[in-house]
Structures are given as C-alpha cells and as structure tokens.
Amino acid sequence: MHRLEIVAAHVSVSPAASASSPLSDREVMEQLQHLMDADNHDNRQRIFRIARQHRDLFTPRFNVALAAHRELAYRRLKTLCEGGVVSVWDFIRNPANVFTVHEAVGILGDPGTATKLTVQFNLFGGTLLQLGTDKHHGIIPDVDTFDQVGCFALTELGFGNNAVEMQTTATYDPHTDEFIINCPTPLSQKYWITNGAQHAHWCVVFAQLIIPSLSSESQGVHPFLVRIRHNDRRVCEGVTIEDMGFKIGNNGVDNAKLHFQDVRIPREHLLDRVSTVHKGGKFESTVQGRRQRFVIQADQLLSGRLCIASMMLGQTKLALTIAVRYSQSRLCVGPTGKSDTAIAEYQLQQQALMPLVAATYALTFFMTECKHKYAQLNALRQDKAAPKDQIDALRYEVLLLCCAIKPMMSWHAERTASICRERCGGQGYLACNLFGEAITGAHAGITAEGDNRVLWQKVAKELLDGVQKGWKNRKGLADTGAGEGPVRVSRLLAKREVMKGRALGASMLKTGGNSGQIFEVWMRQEARLVQELAEAFAEKRCFEAFADVVFDTKMRKLQPVLLPLLDLYGHMLLHKDAAWLVANSLLTPQEVGELPPEQDRLITQTGQHMGEYIEGFNVPKDLLFAPIAGDWVNYNDPKRPMHGELTV
Amino acid sequence: MHRLEIVAAHVSVSPAASASSPLSDREVMEQLQHLMDADNHDNRQRIFRIARQHRDLFTPRFNVALAAHRELAYRRLKTLCEGGVVSVWDFIRNPANVFTVHEAVGILGDPGTATKLTVQFNLFGGTLLQLGTDKHHGIIPDVDTFDQVGCFALTELGFGNNAVEMQTTATYDPHTDEFIINCPTPLSQKYWITNGAQHAHWCVVFAQLIIPSLSSESQGVHPFLVRIRHNDRRVCEGVTIEDMGFKIGNNGVDNAKLHFQDVRIPREHLLDRVSTVHKGGKFESTVQGRRQRFVIQADQLLSGRLCIASMMLGQTKLALTIAVRYSQSRLCVGPTGKSDTAIAEYQLQQQALMPLVAATYALTFFMTECKHKYAQLNALRQDKAAPKDQIDALRYEVLLLCCAIKPMMSWHAERTASICRERCGGQGYLACNLFGEAITGAHAGITAEGDNRVLWQKVAKELLDGVQKGWKNRKGLADTGAGEGPVRVSRLLAKREVMKGRALGASMLKTGGNSGQIFEVWMRQEARLVQELAEAFAEKRCFEAFADVVFDTKMRKLQPVLLPLLDLYGHMLLHKDAAWLVANSLLTPQEVGELPPEQDRLITQTGQHMGEYIEGFNVPKDLLFAPIAGDWVNYNDPKRPMHGELTV
Structure with a gap:
C-alpha cells in the first residue's frame, strides 16, 4: 500500500517584523x-x-x-x-x-x-441517554470506551429534509411482544449512516411506529435500539449493509446504507422517554400529534x-x-x-x-x-x-x-x-x-x-412565531458599557433584524393562514428574505457575543487587543449588507463609502500582529x-x- | 485494488412542469x-x-x-x-x-x-513551437500522438510568483559546446512539474543563462530542451525526480520536483527564437533587458x-x-x-x-x-x-x-x-x-x-500603463443597438472602471516614480483598489461580450431566450458592487433597493426553464x-x- 507520511517540522517560524503589541506580554497572551x-x-x-x-x-x-x-x-x-x-x-x-x-x-x-x-x-x-430510560443506559459505559459502537439512522434516501415522511416501519407484533423493522422501498433505505459500514454494533433506527390493533396509520416516528452486528462484527440477520463508497472527503468515516427486512427486536428496545408501548399493544405518549412527536424525538440534532x-x-x-x-x-x-x-x-x-x-x-x-x-x-x-x-x-x-x-x-x-x-x-x-x-x-x-439553508428557514420561522408569542431573543448592547462604535453597529444589526422580520411577517400575514398560500409565499416568493432574516439574527447575536466579551470589565487587559478585531468584524458585517442598509436608509451613501477605507485601516493595524492573533487560537505548535x-x-x-x- | 465504478444511467429526467419557452422549439435549441x-x-x-x-x-x-x-x-x-x-x-x-x-x-x-x-x-x-526554431520542431509529430511526453519547468520551490529571480542555471561550456544545467539550492528545485513524476521524456527547463566568458551575471531566463527520461522511461543521469505526492485533487496528474545536477545538453537545445548562443559563446538576442526577455520567454503562459x-x-x-x-x-x-x-x-x-x-x-x-x-x-x-x-x-x-x-x-x-x-x-x-x-x-x-490575484495585479498595472500610452481597451455598448437596460448597465460598468482606474492612477502618480514608494503604495496601501480595478475591467468586458451576442441581429430568434439572462447577469454585477456604486453616486439608494426584487423576478422567470437553459450547454447526456x-x-x-x- 502506498502512503505519504507527514513529518512535523518542529522549527518555529520567526514572525514578520512588527510594532509591539500587548500580546507580546506573555501574561496577556495566556489570558487571551x-x-x-x-x-x-x-x-x-x-x-x-x-x-x-x-x-x-x-x-x-x-x-x-x-x-x-x-x-x-x-x-x-x-x-x-x-x-x-x-x-x-x-x-x-x-x-x-x-x-x-x-x-x-x-x-x-x-x-x-x-x-x-x-x-x-x-x-x-x-x-x-435522553430518549431512552434506565433500561437502555446499561451499555453507556461501553459506549464511552468505544467498545460498543453505535450509529443513528434517521435519514432515508428519499427523505433527507422531510424525515417526518420517512417510510421505514416498526410494527408491533403482540404474539411475540416484538417490533418488526422494515424498509419497504428503495427510497426508505437508511442513508449516510456514519459508523454503519464497518464498526457499529448498535443502531438507533427511527421508524414509523405501527400498532395494527390500534390503527394501520403510524403513531409517528419513534427511535428503536436495533442490534445490527454481533460483537464479532458479523452482520445480524435481516440487516443489509452497503458501503456508501468513496466521498469527496471525510473518507475515514464508514458511511453506510442500511436496509432492514423483518428484523425483530424486543418491545423494550423502543426508546420510551416520550412514548410507551405496553405489552399487548397499549400505546401511551406524553406528546400529542405526529409532527410534534417527531420534533421531540429528533432533539439530539x-x-x-x-x-x-x-x-x-x-x-x-x-x-x-x-x-x-x-x-x-x-x-x-x-x-x-x-x-x-x-x-x-x-x-x-x-x-x-x-x-x-x-x-x-x-x-x-x-x-x-x-x-x-x-x-x-x-x-x-x-x-x-x-x-x-x-x-x-x-x-x-x-x-x-x-x-x-x-x-x-x-x-x-x-x-x-x-x-x-x-x-x-x-x-x-x-x-x-x-x-x-x-x-x-x-x-x-x-x-x-x-x-444550512433549511436550518435558516427554521430560524426565520421560529423568529416569526416568537414574535407572535412575545418572546424577545435578546436585550441588545446599549447597556453593556460598550463604546459608541460597537453600540451603533449593534443597533443597526438589531434594527435590520426587526425590519426584515416585519417585512417577512407582513408577507406571511397576507396568506391568511392558508397552507397552500403559506407554501407559495415561503417557498416561492420570499426565499431571499427568509434567508436574510436568519442571517440578520445570527450575525447580530454573534456580534453581540463578541462585544459582550470585549466590554466585560474583567477583560480590561485584553480590550486593546480585541477591540480592533470587533471593530473590523462590525465593519465587515455592515459592508456585506451595505446595499440593503443604504436602500433602507440605515446608512447614508457617504457612510457606506467610508466602510472600505476604515476596514483597510483596521486590517493594517491588526495585520501586523497576525501571528500573535493566531497564537490566541492556542493550536499546539508540535x-x-x-x-x-x-x-x-x-x-x-x-x-x-x-x-x-x-x-x- | 479497491475501486468504485460508476454506471451511467441512461434514463432521462422529466423536466419540472413549466410554461413553454422558445427553447422547446428544437430548431431554436440547436441554434443556441x-x-x-x-x-x-x-x-x-x-x-x-x-x-x-x-x-x-x-x-x-x-x-x-x-x-x-x-x-x-x-x-x-x-x-x-x-x-x-x-x-x-x-x-x-x-x-x-x-x-x-x-x-x-x-x-x-x-x-x-x-x-x-x-x-x-x-x-x-x-x-x-513558438520559442524553438525549425531544428526543435522535429519531435512535434510525436508530441501530438503523446508518444513523446513533455513537461515545462518554470516554477521553483522558492520562486512561484517571482520566477524572474529563479536560481537554476544553464552555463555555457565552450570546450564541449554544451550547456550545463544546475539547481544550486533546495529553493531552486523545479516544483509542481506536471507529467514529470512518471511520464515525461522531455522537459523545457527555464534557467538563468550564464556565459562565463562574457559575464558571471545571467543573460536572463531562457528555455532549454532537456531530456529527462530515456524512451524506456529510465531517468537520465544527473536528473533527480521526486513525486510531489498526494494532492487535494487532480491526483491523475503526476506532479514532480525536478533537480538537475551537472546535466549537459547540446548548445542547440537552447530554444533560440529570442536569443542565440553561437559556438564559442557569442550571445545575440532580439530583446534587450533581463526582465523583458523573461516576459517574452514566458509567453506561452x-x-x-x-x-x-x-x-x-x-x-x-x-x-x-x-x-x-x-x-x-x-x-x-x-x-x-x-x-x-x-x-x-x-x-x-x-x-x-x-x-x-x-x-x-x-x-x-x-x-x-x-x-x-x-x-x-x-x-x-x-x-x-x-x-x-x-x-x-x-x-x-x-x-x-x-x-x-x-x-x-x-x-x-x-x-x-x-x-x-x-x-x-x-x-x-x-x-x-x-x-x-x-x-x-x-x-x-x-x-x-x-x-489569480497576481494576474489581477497585472491587469490593473497594464490598464494604468495603457492609459498612459493612450490605448483604449474597448468601444462600449451604446452603438450596438442594445436595449436601454443593458446599455445603462454597460455605461455604469465602463464608468466604474474609469473611476477606479483614475483613483489608482492618482495614488500611483503621488509616488513620483520612486520604486520604493511604488511598492509601498501598490502592495501595502492600494491592494483593494488594484483588485477592484481588474475586476471592474473583467466584468465589463464579460458583460459586453454577452450583450454583443444578444444584440447581434443574426441572433434574433435567441434574443428572447438570452435577454433575461443578460439582464439577470447585469443586475448581479451591479448588486455585487452596490456599496461602491451608491457611495460614488452612480446609483441612488432607491435604485440599489430595486436590484434584489428585480433579480428575483428574473430568476423566477428563467428558473422555470432551468432544464432548457442547461440543455444549451450541450453536455452529452450519455x-x-x-x-x-x-x-x-x-x-x-x-x-x-x-x-x-x-x-x-
């Protein structure tokens, strides 16, 4: 087998000549x-x-x-x-x-x-741990040591972003007090399952729970603990495991397609923190509604x-x-x-x-x-x-x-x-x-x-729902003692979020709650605004988290080091969305024109200490x-x- | 050996339901x-x-x-x-x-x-072909059939973007009427040489030409044809070839590091279109100056x-x-x-x-x-x-x-x-x-x-030089019969290029031609503007090339198909640089605000024919x-x- 081995070079690199920075003080660097x-x-x-x-x-x-x-x-x-x-x-x-x-x-x-x-x-x-109960926690010590390897089978080939519609079933059999796991179609294969192709002994399989005595309809997606390999790594009966093959990266990961055919597991292998199936088929759940049950079950995501x-x-x-x-x-x-x-x-x-x-x-x-x-x-x-x-x-x-x-x-x-x-x-x-x-x-x-884009749809949706429920997602910066510049950036970012949220909210209101219309507007008319709202929220929170640290009174020694970076970051955020900010009168054309030279100034100021800023990441040189x-x-x-x- | 084979699926994909487009006409599609x-x-x-x-x-x-x-x-x-x-x-x-x-x-x-x-x-x-003369063209038929494989050794480990400073030498030996090729330092290894690690028989080696009887100084970088492998692929004496190893992609390419030690080649192997060394060491060149000679020799780039x-x-x-x-x-x-x-x-x-x-x-x-x-x-x-x-x-x-x-x-x-x-x-x-x-x-x-960034520095530099020499790089769109929208975009793009060019020109003028100052301003103060000027030129030319086709009277049938794409592209270009355009009064805030909804409209209009536009690329389905x-x-x-x- 051919291989290329990498040898670490232990020689340190001399930093470019630069003006001195507080970071050349060892104590300050260690604090950072x-x-x-x-x-x-x-x-x-x-x-x-x-x-x-x-x-x-x-x-x-x-x-x-x-x-x-x-x-x-x-x-x-x-x-x-x-x-x-x-x-x-x-x-x-x-x-x-x-x-x-x-x-x-x-x-x-x-x-x-x-x-x-x-x-x-x-x-x-x-x-x-979180969806199972005591009876499922016995193997955790072996999970910790990696002696028992597990995997997680939620995604199906046909159901990536719409997993609630998955087709894999777990059908209760009252005669044997077992669940029978089946993947009925090619689209219902469990897809991309990390640890599946070579190493996993166990799999948490998500499946539509069917109790025939109650209904032929699913009680919703539930998680089941299924053994897929014996301890000697032989694959269990009824389980077909196919290697996903070569990927564009991450090839150390053994991703698999899993297919289940009449795989029987004890009733107790339903992870039953949310729903329980009693012997004989009685069903109890702490959560009502299929979609809501799914959301709770997928909490580990x-x-x-x-x-x-x-x-x-x-x-x-x-x-x-x-x-x-x-x-x-x-x-x-x-x-x-x-x-x-x-x-x-x-x-x-x-x-x-x-x-x-x-x-x-x-x-x-x-x-x-x-x-x-x-x-x-x-x-x-x-x-x-x-x-x-x-x-x-x-x-x-x-x-x-x-x-x-x-x-x-x-x-x-x-x-x-x-x-x-x-x-x-x-x-x-x-x-x-x-x-x-x-x-x-x-x-x-x-x-x-x-x-990522689907998650940002989620952020935007939750923000709109939150407004209706009166939730505030954060206080703002003004009262943290931050300087004028960062406070202004923070205000602009907060205002942008509110304005984008209002605009999207207004569009959604016009749908009158009609589900076809909601789909039409959300998915086919306002996709840009949906993404922009999520981005506005994320960037505002990120900037504020940074500012909170910089203006934390315990960080006084680090402030001269961190403030120019915060300043640079703020300018970058404004510049990135300058078109929207100027079109919505939050910045004047003149202010927009001042952003690039100010960024350049901050880049030159911080750039001469590039090496020290990187040292702050504390990546071991060896x-x-x-x-x-x-x-x-x-x-x-x-x-x-x-x-x-x-x-x- | 493990491998994954890909099977082509011959099944055609049914396009999403969509309004009809001129492209559903077979004849129009073929013309496109x-x-x-x-x-x-x-x-x-x-x-x-x-x-x-x-x-x-x-x-x-x-x-x-x-x-x-x-x-x-x-x-x-x-x-x-x-x-x-x-x-x-x-x-x-x-x-x-x-x-x-x-x-x-x-x-x-x-x-x-x-x-x-x-x-x-x-x-x-x-x-x-272009730097050699008749005597070097004999192997071209074998190059065409890939029976004789060649490589091109310009870059050295230490000299990527500053190849004119390379250290490999070709020293003329009048006693044997040969050149002797040497890489004197680790930094002067020829680096990244495609075809070098396994397949190449020949290498065009760039080296500092030294004729000791004239000067110990180099006459400038020149190309030499050097055999590096015999026909049976044994490596020639004095040539050390090291495989560059695994790369992040392009692993079908056999890149090499080449090192030459006292490799002798006949005098006639200097590719002598530009410079000639006569028997005994007389040197003639059609080009004066080391740097200028290098530029001409590297023309194939x-x-x-x-x-x-x-x-x-x-x-x-x-x-x-x-x-x-x-x-x-x-x-x-x-x-x-x-x-x-x-x-x-x-x-x-x-x-x-x-x-x-x-x-x-x-x-x-x-x-x-x-x-x-x-x-x-x-x-x-x-x-x-x-x-x-x-x-x-x-x-x-x-x-x-x-x-x-x-x-x-x-x-x-x-x-x-x-x-x-x-x-x-x-x-x-x-x-x-x-x-x-x-x-x-x-x-x-x-x-x-x-x-890429170095090439854009080159574009900016040439543009400034061109202005001084009175060269016009293009006529503009107004007289091509293009519609009002594209003409306006084209005017804005042309104006942007001129303004950025003038701004950079003004900064450079202030250096008074002092070389230290030129370096300071170009490399340490105006790097953003240098890149922006090149981008402005490239985008303008690209947009105009597109518009020329759309408004070519022979393309009338295609105009309804291409015009919305041109329009979309124009809006994208303006939106990308909207901050600069608004700060420099080329767009009003209101106009900037109108760009995204107009882009969305064009995307929806063209997006429903996504499949047909892709068919225009004519990538064979099989x-x-x-x-x-x-x-x-x-x-x-x-x-x-x-x-x-x-x-x-």
Missing part, C-alpha cells in the same frame, strides 16, 4: 488563550497530550486505501475514548465538555475522527449542531494557523524586486486573512455563548422545581442559537479553508498541508445535522503536521535524511 | 447549442465520440491508488491524442481548437486528463491561461448540468407536506443555481471573444505585412483578456462546484457525483498559470457519469442487478 479556550481547559490539553503520546497514529496520512483510512479514524477515536476525554453522561454532568472535545478533535485535523466521535457520543449515545459547529471551529483555527505561519515564512518580491519580503506583509494577504481571523474570534465567543446556554437548559431540565415557562423560553433561545450557529460556522469554515488554500498557492494544494480535508470537512458540516507551518525549506531539501517518506 | 459551442463543432463531437467508444476508460473511478489514477489520466489523454483531436500546429493553423479541446475534456469530468493535456500541448508543445479558463468552463457546464438534473428529479416537501415537489421548483434552489447559469452563459461568450482575439493575434503575427502598432495593440488587448478571464473563470468554477455540491446535499458529497473533482479542479485552476444526473432511485435500489459495483 484561556479566554478563547472557554472551558474544560484541562481536558482540552489532555486530548493534545494523547495525540502527542500516539504521534504516529495521529500523523495525517494520505493516499491510503479506504479500509485503512477507516481503521485510522477508528483507532484515533478509540485511543481518545480510552483516555477518558468524554462520556455520554457529560450531557448531564458537563455538557460544555462534549462540544469542547469536538473542537479539540477538529484541531487535530482529521474530520473523519471528529465525525465518528459526534455520531457515537451525541447522536447515538446522547439519544440513548440540536446538540448535534453545536457539535458540528465546534468541530468546524477547531478546523478553522487549524487552517488559519497553518496559513498565517506559512505567510510569515514565505518570501516573495520586495521593494527592490528581490524575493525578500514575507507575503504576510502584503496588504493583499492581510486583506484575505485578517477578516477570517476576526470572524473566527467572533464565532469563538458566539460558540461559547451557545454552549453555555445549552448547558443551562440541560441543568434547568434536571431541576424539578424549574418553572415550565422559563424552560420553554430557554429552549426557544437554544433552538434558535443551534440553528443559527451551525450554518454560520460551517460556511465560515468552508470559506476559511478555501481562501487559506488559495493564499498558500501551490503549497496549499498538497494534501499534507491539510486544507483539502478542511474544505471537504466543511462541506460535510454544511449539510450534516440539517442542510501538533501542526502541515510542513508549511514549519521549516518547509528543510522539508523540501533533496538531501534531507528523512526524504524518502515523501515518495509514494 | 451551436452558438454556445462556438467553434470546431465537429472536433468537439469527435472527442465525445471517442469517450463513448472507450466508455470503460472514461468512466470516472475513485479510491484508486495513485499509480493507477495516473495511468488512467495518461491512457485517457493518449486515446484522445491517437484520435487526432488536437495538434501543436493548431497554434498556427487553428488556435481556437486548442482551447475548445480543453473545454470538451473539461466536460468529461477528469481535471487530471485536462491538466496533462494542457502541459503537453500548450506549455511544452507550444513553447517548443498567456495561451495557458485561456487553456485553464476553457477547461474550467467545461467543468462548470458539467457541474451545473448534474445539479440541475438532480434538482428536477429530487422530490421534497410540497404544499401539503408530502414529498411531491421537485426542489428545482423552490425559489431557494433557483436563487442558488440561476445566477450561476447566467454567469456561465456570460463567461461562455467572453471565452469565445478571448479565443478569437488570441487567434487573430497569432494570424497577425504570421502576416509579414502586418503593421507593428496593430500587432502591439492587439497583443496588449490579448494580454489583458487572458489575465482577466482566467481568474474570473476559475473563481466562478470554484463557486459553482461548491454551491452545486451544497444544493445537492448528501448526494453531492459522494465522489461519484463529481463535484469533489470539480471543487479541487477549480482550486488548481485558481493558482495555476499565475495566481456522458453524464454522475448517478444523480440520471435515475438515482434505481441506482440505489438494493435489488439492482449491477449493485455489486458500488461496494468497495
């Missing part, structure tokens, strides 16, 4: 890193320690056969699990850790490992979106770290025509990279807010005394946040990876420099756990496997002793 | 296809015929080992060459064909084959940019064809909640895809103009009677066009592939549906034959290897007889 790392700092470092201890295993490999690629991702995750870095119980004890682990694994640069992680712990383990966003954040920090370090060491034409000037000093390079850096800072703080809101919600749910309307309000906000940040973060990850690739030129095109996996990893994030992040000249020396590794 | 295919129609079809005759060979394969992947690309190109679809002599006899072949090979969906093609015929063959743009155009047409056909057959939630509505009918899908379709039409016509201008220039150069100032003026325009269209087209190809992938969801993520190769293929295009472009339900049927091919 601590802030950016958000929570579970020790555990994050533990993950990196494990990767160091198993350096060979975690070294990226390319041009490996599919089976070997999957074995690599499996072993990487198994090694992390054996290190005890995460548990399914964290959803109750320490939810933020679930997401932080995703980010740290994202930093390790293999989206395949991160994807297997998220299915095992969030979709499979999390569903077992919510935390799933935070998991995806977290791993996207990790891979974005990695990509930017690699690109900036190369930019600092790559010399090209200077004032005299000689190749003596680091490309990091070019305004072109700074204008490409610094906006991505600023957005990554903003999204880091937005991520922190989302994680903590999610954790708060989980804590509230454990609290028997918590008032229902408080839970409902928080659940509403968490729903909005999860559906807002995943699209924003995954698109940002795609743009970042793609632009970093481009700005590193040919070097960026070599697989060993890791932008390829970042681009295709981001693509997986864009349509995983809900197509785990930067990309040769261009280190001494790439030596790496390319034909006389270098370890040279043979490059040949394939 | 003929127009879009531009030139060399028979040869284009011959390429598709060869692919059909060698269907197995041209069927995309994934998860193949690197060596096998390269063998595939090699055999595909060899088969096309044996079919006689292109000759190096076409640069003189029929230049448009060189580019058309690139587009058609792009449509076949393997960027690796297209890349090997462009190096063999343009960079290697073309340089041999100009046509190379049209080659890259052409293959990008082909892959873009393919990606859109696949995405639209899937959109027409993929059913999702409809007015009643059932999955009964093709996603092509969603405004969301139309708003994602139709702007790409409109831009692809525009770029097709822009491409046609560029090809024909290039052909005109080559014809003029053959014509001994042609006046020098006419050649100079045309060369100036061709230079601008080549440096403008390659960036525009390759970025468009990247965005198209990426958005098509996203809008096809999970299906788009399967390698067999071909968006992965399209994304990474586009990335190769973005930095090949000149980094060569659409992506399963989702055909009957993907049957392809996924677990009971399908040929099912076994999917397993890996």
